[in-house]
Amino acid sequence: MYALTSDLGDRPIARCNVLGAVPFSEDHDFLNRPYLTESHRKTLELVRMWMTAAGMSVRLDPLGNLLGRYEGTQANAPALLIGSHIDTVRNGGRYDGALGVMLGIETVEALSSVGRRMPFAIEVIAFGDEEGSRFPASMLCSRGIVGGIGEEALALEDADGVSLRQALLDFGLDPTDIAKAARRPGEVLAYVEAHIEQGPVLEARDLAIGVVTGIAAQLRLKARFIGEAGHAGTSPMGLRTDAIAAAAAGVLAVEQICAAGAPDLRGTVGRFLPKTAAYNVIAGEVEMGVDLRASNRPVRDAAAEQIKTRLAQIARERGVALEFTVVQDLPDTPCDPRLVRVMTEAVEAVGVAPFQLVSGAGHDAMAVSGLAPVAMLFIRCERGISHNADEAVAAADVALATRALVAFVEKLALENAVETT
Ligand SMILES: [Zn+2]
Structure with a gap:
């Protein structure tokens, strides 16, 4: 029914x-497209043309989200949103975020090219900010459509001291309008996001695409080991309270506990900061x-809890004090079970063995x-590499993803039609 050419990938x-690349990047040497910059503006001009060519009417919302709408057969029915973010991290890859937006456009194009309308409108959305690479807040734009961005956000400043308020003005937007970016729950049927995996699981399983069951719950803990600083030459080995040695045992404990835990459990010590860093000083304090x-x-x-207990035990044995602080606690975001089922069927329908996985990374x-x-x-992305210029995807995989999205939309339409009759 659809032109399943390699175009889809x-x-x-x-x-x-x-x-x-330039002019869609701020820098010549690497990809850098932060929110509300000239490269963002240029990008939206081009994406707007692609959305229009695919049969959508396009608007920019008060937060700089670009929305292309492909009307359905039923006026005022809640719309299906397909999208992702169009910003990048500094020195980012070309597919993180952008590919999800392009796949949304491709899905609409597949339908519009054969004159197919769904019972619901489809809106393709290019979120302006997800990465938080300009202002010290992430997912500003996706939180914005939920109504989660208040006036106070306008005072956020980028590294040059430019406020979000000023950046919106410079972009031609009215900062007093940001609340109007919020969508009413009744307007939105569902949100679907296609994204590169940014991890190696699909590749290891030899699968082009996979269905996400949810986004992981995340906890950031700060552990402070406090011993006593001492002279490396004069303090006998048995008379030290070495904070680095204690924290190092702590790092291995975290790795051990998480490796022995559930398959989807991940534990990382990516931050290890001794207060002193000198050859001749026994560390008095380490933040981990x-x-x-x-x-x-x-x-x-x-x-x-297991980690806290083990670390406390290590601290006791080594005579150092230990303090814990919770730095960030984000709940898990389960994907909707019905949509997960429909997506799983869609993946199967395009000939890929259905495989479900949890996203360890946060997304819109x-x-x-x-x-x-x-x-x-x-x-699937090559070797799971992301936030890196080497990010790569295969055209055949992207074609399968487009076909799966089209199948998903069709199945959803079918189920909705059954429900409403
Ligand atoms: Zn992303």
């Missing part, structure tokens, strides 16, 4: 590649940052889940 990739993630809170919190879907049920589709 080649075109979204080609478009991401176009957006991967633990990032814990799991598909649900109980698994994550059980691991956190997290924020949008406050507004509507969400679903996500992951696309």
Whole structure:
């Protein structure tokens, strides 16, 4: 029924590649497209043309989100949102975020090219900010459509001291309007996001695409080991309270506990800061940052308790004091079970063995889940590399992702039609 040409994979990739360089990047040497910059503006001009060519009417919302709308057969029926973010981290890859937007456009194009309308409108959304690479807040724009961005956000400043208020003005937007970016729950049927996996699981399983069941719960713990600083030469080995040695044992304990835990449990010590860093000083104090993630809170919190107990034991044995602080506690975001089922069927329908996985990384879907049920589709990326210029996807995989999204939309339409009759 649809033109299943290689365009379905080649075109979204080609478009991401176009957006991967100047003038769609602030820098010549690497991809850098922060929110509300000139490169963002240029990107939206081009994306607007692509959305229009695919048969959508396009508008920019008060937060700088670009929305292309493809009307359905039933006026005023809640719309299906398909999207992702169009900003990048500094020195980012070309597909993180952008590919999800291109796949939304491709999905609409597949329908519009054969004159097909769904009972609901489809809106493709390019969120302006997800990465938080300009202002010290992430998912500003997806939180914005949920109504989660208040006036106070306007005072946020970028590294040059430019406020969000000023940046919106410079972009031609009215900062007093940001509340109007919020969508009413009844307007949105569901939100679907296709995204590169940013991890190696699909590749290891030899699968092009996978269905996300949810976004992991995340906990950041700060552990401070406090011993006593001493002279490296004069303090006998048995008479030291070495904070680095204690914290080092702590790092291995975190790794051990998480490796022995549930398959979706992840524990990382990515932050290890001794107060002194000198050859001749026994460290008196070390700050260690633990990032814990799991598909649900109980698994994550059980691991956190185990880690706290083990670290306390290590501290006791070594005669150092230990303090814990919770730095960040984000609940898990389950994808909607019905949408997960429909997406799983869609993946199967395009000939890929259906495989479900948890997203360890945060995505716009997290924020949008406050507004509507969400679903996500992951696309295999080479060696799981992301936030890196070497990010790569295969055209055949992207074509399968497009076909799965089209199948998802069709199945959803069918189920909705059954429900409403
Ligand atoms: Zn992303």
